[in-house]
Amino acid sequence: MSDETDSPLVVEELTKDYGSVVANDAVSFTVNRGEVFGFLGPNGAGKSTTIRMLLGLLKPTSGSAKVLGADVRDEAALTEAKRRIGYLPAHLGFEEEVTGETMLDYHGAMKGEGRRDELLEVFTPPVERPIREYSTGNKRMLGLVQAFMHDPDLVIMDEPTAGLDPLKQEAFNEFVRDERDRGTTVFFSSHVLSEVRRVCDRVGILRAGSLVELENVDALLHRSGKHVRVHASGAAVAEITALDGVIRPERFAEGVQFIYAGDVNALLRELATHEIQDVELGEPPIEDVFTHYYGSREDAAEGDRSGEATDPTDSAGGTDV
Amino acid sequence: MFETVRYEGKRRLRGAAVLTAGVGAYAGFIIWYFTVLEGVDYEDVFSNLPPAMLEAFGIESLSTIEGFLGAQVFNFVWLLGLGLYFAYVGGGVVARDVETERMDLLLSLPVTRSRLLVEKFAALLVPIVAVNALGGPIIYLFVVAVGETIPPDHLFLTHLLSVPFLLVCAGIGLVFSVAVDRAAIAERGAVGTAFVLYLVESVVGGAEGYDWIQYLSPTQYYEPTPTLIDGSFEPIDSAILLLAFGGLLMISQALFERRDV
Numbered sequence: 001m002s003d004e005t006d007s008p009l010v011v012e013e014l015t016k017d018y019g020s021v022v023a024n025d026a027v028s029f030t031v032n033r034g035e036v037f038g039f040l041g042p043n044g045a046g047k048s049t050t051i052r053m054l055l056g057l058l059k060p061t062s063g064s065a066k067v068l069g070a071d072v073r074d075e076a077a078l079t080e081a082k083r084r085i086g087y088l089p090a091h092l093g094f095e096e097e098v099t100g101e102t103m104l105d106y107h108g109a110m111k112g113e114g115r116r117d118e119l120l121e122v123f124t125p126p127v128e129r130p131i132r133e134y135s136t137g138n139k140r141m142l143g144l145v146q147a148f149m150h151d152p153d154l155v156i157m158d159e160p161t162a163g164l165d166p167l168k169q170e171a172f173n174e175f176v177r178d179e180r181d182r183g184t185t186v187f188f189s190s191h192v193l194s195e196v197r198r199v200c201d202r203v204g205i206l207r208a209g210s211l212v213e214l215e216n217v218d219a220l221l222h223r224s225g226k227h228v229r230v231h232a233s234g235a236a237v238a239e240i241t242a243l244d245g246v247i248r249p250e251r252f253a254e255g256v257q258f259i260y261a262g263d264v265n266a267l268l269r270e271l272a273t274h275e276i277q278d279v280e281l282g283e284p285p286i287e288d289v290f291t292h293y294y295g296s297r298e299d300a301a302e303g304d305r306s307g308e309a310t311d312p313t314d315s316a317g318g319t320d321v
Numbered sequence: 322m323f324e325t326v327r328y329e330g331k332r333r334l335r336g337a338a339v340l341t342a343g344v345g346a347y348a349g350f351i352i353w354y355f356t357v358l359e360g361v362d363y364e365d366v367f368s369n370l371p372p373a374m375l376e377a378f379g380i381e382s383l384s385t386i387e388g389f390l391g392a393q394v395f396n397f398v399w400l401l402g403l404g405l406y407f408a409y410v411g412g413g414v415v416a417r418d419v420e421t422e423r424m425d426l427l428l429s430l431p432v433t434r435s436r437l438l439v440e441k442f443a444a445l446l447v448p449i450v451a452v453n454a455l456g457g458p459i460i461y462l463f464v465v466a467v468g469e470t471i472p473p474d475h476l477f478l479t480h481l482l483s484v485p486f487l488l489v490c491a492g493i494g495l496v497f498s499v500a501v502d503r504a505a506i507a508e509r510g511a512v513g514t515a516f517v518l519y520l521v522e523s524v525v526g527g528a529e530g531y532d533w534i535q536y537l538s539p540t541q542y543y544e545p546t547p548t549l550i551d552g553s554f555e556p557i558d559s560a561i562l563l564l565a566f567g568g569l570l571m572i573s574q575a576l577f578e579r580r581d582v
Binding site: 052056079082083085092093094095107111146 | 324325327328332418421422423424425426428429430431432433434578579581582
């Protein structure tokens, strides 16, 4: 390839229109050499559609994309580029009857397998057994081995850690960081914020078929707030939810849950003044983050959350303070 | 080069062995049955049947082993059974991988769609060749074992000429396979089409004004019984079958190139 200095992934106005639904609506972004790019979005946002267009599995309705310099509409160029691309699909449709070893032999013969043994020490699927006996996690690990074993320059992964246990997930995160340090460009989709937080240099957010925001992970995390669940009396709940930065409070029998976008210390001080039975603080589900920050703008296009009114305190974009 | 055909071909070995064993066992039974029936005047028995039925089962000169094999084994197993079988198997070639999403993985490998398609189809040559290359000698040995004789060159020709026919049947399956997303639908569509074509040839063959329809059926271009009996065949028939196969392959390629998987 002549475009060694170009970005490994350049996506411009990529659109996939199925007629009844627009899965991708003019998606544009660029992934730079040697970075880990997180492609974030709730389930059904069209992440897989974008990824499958990048690999030539789906034909774009309009727009263009270049993968390692190859136009995704140019089959010959893209096929050549695939020697240097690793791919981990969301659903691993391995042939169930063959052993992991047989599958790796076949893929290795097609694209190379220089790092196979090394990878099988990090990820440990039982390669001598037929794939039908694999757990979801084992399948995922086998998929990771085949995605990286030919030492690709660009690796595209669709929900790579789905089905991995926490330990393997940590191993995966560390592995991805190491790969980046070796110069590999990694592009992966996820609907789990914590997953991208730990490994991604940059994040793109796909919602309702179009890329709505691109910002660094810290800023995104800073703005995403906390998911808070408090078990307390009605009077206490009323005072707690009156705090600045409380968004979309939902009452339930024993208390309330809400997204908190303000200063955590202020919340803790407020909580300390009440009789609290139980409290949980955690990362908000990604859809909540989207609904909070982009909901008011995208409701018309999205429609799936139309039942929920966006809290007027939405101006609490003041979280950035 | 050829990694896919090697891989898929290996995966077809077991099926090919089972198929060959099954066909061989059936042929063995039929040959044994021929010796049991010796002395019965079958032509008398069958002379009462309607001509369309005689035509459908290619019944002629049942009193010789060649005629008997032609009717009971080749017309029944090769023209109908194997024809439908390879249409069915062809139907699964692409649609099954699309349905299980294995195609995503395969197309992420550095291989063009057309090459992948051709190699996957080429793996079907394993059972096609096995059932003929092994089935032929098995039939020959059975015939010799019951004390009959059959000209080996006629038998060889009959098997050889079946290959273009079976390729067309598998090719019909392949077109269905790239045209639809679900394996079961592709397989049923292919089998149904092959069966309808078989019926059309045998039923419409005698109908005046509509007899042109029979030329649409691949079964029209492979007639094992005369080849077995006196080694006669029409080279043009095989040429037509090969041409049709080429056309089906090209249609499949074009459809596969254009589709989303």
